[in-house]
Amino acid sequence: MxxxxxxxxxxxxxxxxxxxxxxxxxxxxxxxxxxxxxxxxxxxxxxxxxxxxxxxxxxxxxxxxxxxxxxxxxxxxxxxxxxxxxxxxxxxxxxxxxxxxxxxxxxxxxxxxxxxxxxxxxxxxxxxxxxxxxxxxxxxxxxxxxxxxxxxxxxxxxxxxxxxxxxxxxxxxxxxxxxxxxxxxxxxxxxxxxxxxxxAESPRWLVAHGKSDQALKALRKLRRKEHDDAGMCEAELDAISYAIEYDRTHxxxxxxxxxxxxxxxxxxxxxxxxxxxxxxxxxxxxxxxxxxxxxxxxxxxxxxxxxxxxxxxxxxxxxxxxxxxxxxxxxxxxxxxxxxxxxxxxxxxxxxxxxxxxxxxxxxxxxxxxxxxxxxxxxxxxxxxxxxxxxxxxxxxxxxxxxxxxxxxxxxxxxxxxxxxxxxxxxxxxxxxxxxxxxxxxxxxxxxxxxxxxxxxxxxxxxxMFSKFRWGWEYKKYVTIGVGATVAQMERAPHVEDTDAKDDDEKQIVPASSVRVAAV
Structure with missing residues (x-):
């Protein structure tokens, strides 16, 4: 970008x-x-x-x-x-x-x-x-x-x-x-x-301590209105919650x-x-x-x-x-x-x-x-x-x-x-x-x-990215595929839409419901 x-x-x-x-x-x-x-x-x-x-x-x-x-x-x-x-x-x-x-x-x-x-x-x-x-x-x-x-x-x-x-x-x-x-x-x-x-308190800290409602409220204030209207705040929070829960499990x-x-x-x-x-x-x-x-x-x-x-x-x-x-x-x-x-x-x-x-x-x-x-x-x-x-x-x-x-x-x-x-x-x-x-x-x-x-x-x-040793110059081109890639997509989502779309119905935005599937 x-x-x-x-x-x-x-x-x-x-x-x-x-x-x-x-x-x-x-x-x-x-x-x-x-x-x-x-x-x-x-x-x-x-x-x-x-x-x-x-x-x-x-x-x-x-x-x-x-x-x-x-x-x-x-x-x-x-x-x-x-x-x-x-x-x-x-x-x-x-x-x-x-x-x-x-x-x-x-x-x-x-x-x-x-x-x-x-x-x-x-x-x-x-x-x-x-x-x-x-x-x-x-x-x-x-x-x-x-x-x-x-x-x-x-x-x-x-x-x-x-x-x-x-x-x-x-x-x-x-x-x-x-x-x-x-x-x-x-x-x-x-x-x-x-x-x-x-x-605001950190949304990630709030999620980690079982305060998801407060986390969503904070995230909506921290992100742009367009981000929230597109459902990206819920999607980002869902991905973060999944990542934290996955980490606690594994x-x-x-x-x-x-x-x-x-x-x-x-x-x-x-x-x-x-x-x-x-x-x-x-x-x-x-x-x-x-x-x-x-x-x-x-x-x-x-x-x-x-x-x-x-x-x-x-x-x-x-x-x-x-x-x-x-x-x-x-x-x-x-x-x-x-x-x-x-x-x-x-x-x-x-x-x-x-x-x-x-x-x-x-x-x-x-x-x-x-x-x-x-x-x-x-x-x-x-x-x-x-x-x-x-x-x-x-x-x-x-x-x-x-x-x-x-x-x-x-x-x-x-x-x-x-x-x-x-x-x-x-x-x-x-x-x-x-x-x-x-x-x-x-x-x-x-x-x-x-x-x-x-x-x-x-x-x-x-x-x-740190799962194995890499030379310093190798990190830039590494492509992630797990839950981290999903969170990154959620953070950028409203800004990587199809710029050629002529109306909102044509824009391809990942819905919150698909986040967990994508993360897995």
């Missing part, structure tokens, strides 16, 4: 629901960029630092301990989402963030402030899984990449916002210099509270199934997606971006450059978002990985020179900016698009939980270890970029040979 036909499946209410959940990721984006810059702000260092600066140990603790909270969130996401649903989890995210901000604003020492951020990261752990899983379940197959991938650009937009606030307070020494950026993190909480009552989605003959490929790919996401430079920049710019002599311009980097990251995320359903997942992963090798290596080579001209400093900043653009174009966006897709209907939440746990561990390792890695001659200071370039090279090989292409596929098709 063309882009016009793809977007003809979208509705304002679908956009409203997904954006309501995406406000949660604004919380994460604000926290990440704000704290990355706070560590270079005189107002925050004066109150929480040691003699106006952070020791190596404090840097390591500040950028790693919070991941204990995030790990708790990722490990508890799947059972909470399974039992209570996505809407209840979104409300819990907002409540936890209120507690976190209150602790941070009331803190009088370094340890209490970090404890407040750790509480916030429990919510971040939930956010990681909630948004991508919810969006992948409510969006039609042709638009799943766009809506699932909104997570990254929303975080980038918030990062620009947070970096901009910190730039404004770059020379402020009073408490207001750090308290305002922290207080602003309550704005997305207010937006969630306003929108939450009107958002498979149990146990944790040990992740390493079974059927699902081990998705399990390994999930680990790799979320390993490459932080390990190609993204995690280091989030933790030490402004501090790094200061360390190479850029002074207060560091905050301006931090805004520029986050802005380009947002552009990269949006670029990936709009292209992923047009060109596919694989081309963007391959192109992004190749660019990461270039920009990570070039930045490391120039920044490690003992003396540099202003032009060389500008090139270093440009490399970091383009590195972030490349990361958001590829792994940062597609980890949250492809992994929920790879899980299909049976293993989706478990794979997301595994992936976000790997992401947490990776970010924790980079946050804690980076100050110590940079002490050694081989990776001293900016030379750490060579390490990121090496991981980007590994990411490129994985993207070329193994990364699956799932553009336009229904969630129910995926298990069949």
């Amino acid at each position: 063309g882009i016009k036909q793809d977007w003809s499946q979208a509705t304002p209410y679908l956009g409203f629901c997904v954006f309501t959940f995406c406000w949660a990721n604004v919380i994460f984006g604000l926290d990440t960029s704000t704290f990355g810059s706070l560590q270079a702000l005189p107002s925050w260092l004066g109150q929480f630092g040691t003699d106006g600066k952070l020791t190596t140990l404090q840097k390591a603790i500040a950028n790693s301990v919070v991941y204990v909270g995030r790990l708790a969130g990722t490990l508890s996401f799947e059972p909470i989402a399974e039992r209570f649903g996505y809407k209840i989890l979104l409300a819990a995210i907002a409540a936890v963030q209120v507690v976190s901000v209150a602790i941070q604003l009331g803190s009088g020492n370094f340890n209490t402030f970090i404890a407040g951020r750790t509480v916030s990261y429990i919510a971040v752990g939930w956010i990681d899984g909630t948004i991508a899983s919810y969006a992948s379940e409510v969006a039609p197959a042709a638009l799943r990449g766009f809506f699932s991938g909104l997570l990254a650009p929303m975080a980038n937009l918030a990062s620009v916002w947070g970096a901009g606030m910190c730039q404004h307070y770059a020379t402020e020494t009073r408490k207001v210099g750090w308290m305002v950026p922290i207080s602003v993190q309550l704005i997305p909480v207010v937006m969630i509270a306003v929108c939450w009552p009107f958002a 498979a149990t989605a146990r944790w040990r199934d992740l390493v079974s003959k059927v699902a081990y490929k998705q399990f390994i790919y999930t680990i790799l997606f979320f390993f490459f996401y932080p390990s190609t430079g993204n995690a280091f920049y989030n933790a030490y971006g402004a501090t790094f710019f200061k360390s190479i002599g850029l002074g207060n311009k560091s905050f301006t450059y931090a805004i520029l980097c986050q802005l380009m990251g947002m552009v990269g995320g949006l670029t990936g978002l709009f292209l992923t359903d047009r060109v596919g997942r694989r081309p963007l992963l391959i192109a992004g990985s190749a660019l990461l090798i270039l920009f990570d290596g070039l930045a490391a080579g120039l920044a490690s020179k003992p003396t540099r001209s202003s032009t060389e400093n500008n090139v270093i900043v440009a490399c970091w900016t383009l590195m972030l653009w490349s990361a958001k174009l590829s792994w940062a966006t597609h980890a949250y698009i492809v992994v929920p897709e790879m899980g299909g209907i049976r293993m989706r939440r478990k794979l997301v939980m595994v992936g976000t746990t790997v992401d947490v561990v990776g970010n924790w390792l980079w946050g804690f270890a980076s100050p110590y890695i940079q002490v050694h001659n081989a990776t001293k200071g900016p030379k750490i970029g060579y390490l990121f370039a090496g991981f980007a090279g590994m990411a490129l090989l994985f993207a070329i040979f193994a990364a699956p292409e799932l553009k336009g596929r229904s969630l129910e098709e995926v298990d069949e």
Whole structure:
């Protein structure tokens, strides 16, 4: 289908629901960029630092301990989402963030402030899984990449916002210099509270919990009126219900199934997606971006450059978002990985020179900016698009939980270890970029040979596609024949009618009554 036909499946209410959940990721984006810059702000260092600066140990603790909270969130996401649903989890995210901000604003020492951020990261752990899983379940197959991938650009937009606030307070020494950026993190909480009552629960979750009437009501609001009038909502729901019931009869989605003959490929790919996401430079920049710019002599311009980097990251995320359903997942992963090798290596080579001209400093900043653009174009966006897709209907939440746990561990390792890695001659200071370039090279090989292409596929098709090993380029042409193919047909049905038909009676639409027969 063309882009016009793809977007003809979208509705304002679908956009409203997904954006309501995406406000949660604004919380994460604000926290990440704000704290990355706070560590270079005189107002925050004066109150929480040691003699106006952070020791190596404090840097390591500040950028790693919070991941204990995030790990708790990722490990508890799947059972909470399974039992209570996505809407209840979104409300819990907002409540936890209120507690976190209150602790941070009331803190009088370094340890209490970090404890407040750790509480916030429990919510971040939930956010990681909630948004991508919810969006992948409510969006039609042709638009799943766009809506699932909104997570990254929303975080980038918030990062620009947070970096901009910190730039404004770059020379402020009073408490207001750090308290305002922290207080602003309550704005997305207010937006969630306003929108939450009107958002729909996932129809797939409702069906799985015996609430088919509510699921049909939600699906009718999420799909276009023409889709509903043609009977496609009932047909789609019937196919989803059959797929869930079939799965319950023939498979149990146990944790040990992740390493079974059927699902081990998705399990390994999930680990790799979320390993490459932080390990190609993204995690280091989030933790030490402004501090790094200061360390190479850029002074207060560091905050301006931090805004520029986050802005380009947002552009990269949006670029990936709009292209992923047009060109596919694989081309963007391959192109992004190749660019990461270039920009990570070039930045490391120039920044490690003992003396540099202003032009060389500008090139270093440009490399970091383009590195972030490349990361958001590829792994940062597609980890949250492809992994929920790879899980299909049976293993989706478990794979997301595994992936976000790997992401947490990776970010924790980079946050804690980076100050110590940079002490050694081989990776001293900016030379750490060579390490990121090496991981980007590994990411490129994985993207070329193994990364699956799932553009336009229904969630129910995926298990069949992973039934045996395939090279990355083989997924695109694979034709499914089971229940997944039926669900995909239902999601697209009003848009694959005979365009030459002269009236409604001539249009060939699959009736709901035939769905189960076709699925079998």
